Every structure is written in structure tokens, then in C-alpha cells.
Amino acid sequence: MENKPKKLIRPNLFDVIVICIILVVAAGVYFISHRDVSSEAETTQVVYTVEITKLAEGTSKYLEVGQTMQDNKNSCVAGEITNIEVEPYLVKTTNKETGVIEDKDVSGYETVLITLKADGTISDHNISLNGTTALRVGGKISCSNGSFTGSGYVVSIER
Numbered sequence: 441m442e443n444k445p446k447k448l449i450r451p452n453l454f455d456v457i458v459i460c461i462i463l464v465v466a467a468g469v470y471f472i473s474h475r476d477v478s479s480e481a482e483t484t485q486v487v488y489t490v491e492i493t494k495l496a497e498g499t500s501k502y503l504e505v506g507q508t509m510q511d512n513k514n515s516c517v518a519g520e521i522t523n524i525e526v527e528p529y530l531v532k533t534t535n536k537e538t539g540v541i542e543d544k545d546v547s548g549y550e551t552v553l554i555t556l557k558a559d560g561t562i563s564d565h566n567i568s569l570n571g572t573t574a575l576r577v578g579g580k581i582s583c584s585n586g587s588f589t590g591s592g593y594v595v596s597i598e599r
Contacts, residue, residue, distance in 0.1 A: 486560030486567060486599060487522065490581050492592035493529060493551045500526045500552045502588040509556060512582040512589070514572040519558030521585075527551045553595070554583075562599060 451459075503524050511518040529549035535542050560575065561568045567575040575597060582591035 482563075483559060483561050484599065485557055486519075486562070486569065486575065486597065487555060487557050488519070488575060488597045489553055489555045489595050490583070490592045491551065491553050491595045492590040494546075494549050495529075495552055495590060497548050497550050499588070499590075500524060500550060503552070503554065503585070507585045509554070509583040509585050511569070511573050512584055512591075514570075516570045516572050517558065518569065518573070518581065518583045519556030521554060522557050523553075523555035525553040525555075527553065552590070552592075554592075556583075567597065567599075 503521060505521050505524060507521050509518040509521060510516070527550065528545045529551050530543040531546055532541055533544045534540070558569050561571060569575055573581075575594060577594050577597055579594050580591060581594060582589075584590070
């Protein structure tokens with residue numbers, strides 16, 4: 441029996457490329473996770489409007505200006521109510537005689553537009569409420585105040 445010396449493992453070109461890719465990805469993850477976010481974001485008052493549709497008529501009486509709404513998803517303050525607008529609940533229907541699409545009032549239901557004011561963090565990429573809720577036009581918000589619970593969509597944001 442002969443004892444052959446062990447061969448050294450020599451890296452080839454493919455091994456070098458894979459190692460370089462791993463190092464680049466690791467460096468990117470490090471720089472993204474360790475960047476200073478506090479200098480990019482500022483805390484300010486954000487005013488936004490939530491549209492809640494298809495509420496039973498009279499439900500809006502449980503809302504008052506000055507009440508604080510809670511975000512049900514993240515269990516944080518969604519903001520203070522600054523304005524409430526009640527409109528009839530409308531659906532799109534086609535008029536069979538003229539073929540025109542019309543808005544039709546649905547009796548027994550209403551649409552409520554709730555304007556809320558809250559502390560928000562504004563950065564280059566997004567607006568967040570209390571550091572938890574990402575606020576986007578078209579984003580869904582579920583909120584309550586003890587006597588009212590509803591979910592709707594953000595229709596406007598003022599900075």
C-alpha cells in the first residue's frame with residue numbers, strides 16, 4: 441500500500457465567481473441594514489381621509505370630531521377625527537334605455553369620509569403612522585373608536 445499525498449483543492453474560475461457574488465451580496469445587505477434612517481425621516485402631522493362605504497344608514501352618528509381612532513391592524517393610534525362627511529352610498533348601474541352608466545343611490549346605506557390627523561414619519565420612500573402603519577392612497581385601513589368600527593380606503597393624504 442502506498443500512501444499518496446493528499447491533493448490540494450484548487451479553486452477554479454467558477455468558484456471564484458461564486459465567492460465574489462456572495463461577498464457582494466453580503467456587503468449590500470450590510471450597507472442596507474446599517475444605514476442611518478433617522479436622518480432621512482422627519483416626524484410631522486399628517487392629515488389623511490378614509491372613505492368607508494356601505495355603512496348602514498345612521499352609523500355615522502357614532503363618530504364625533506375630536507375623537508381618537510385606533511388602527512385595528514397594528515393596535516396603535518390612527519389619528520384624531522378632524523372632519524366627517526356623510527354622503528349617500530352610490531353604485532354604478534347601466535341605464536337600460538339609454539345605455540349610459542349612472543350613479544344610483546342605494547337606500548339604507550351611506551358612505552362616510554373621515555378626515556384624521558396623526559403624527560407621521562415621512563421619508564423618501566413612504567409615510568408611516570406611529571412607525572408601524574404604512575400610509576398610502578388606496579391602502580386599506582381598519583379603525584375603531586369604541587362605539588364605531590369600520591374599514592375603508594385612504595383617498596387623500598396631506599403633508
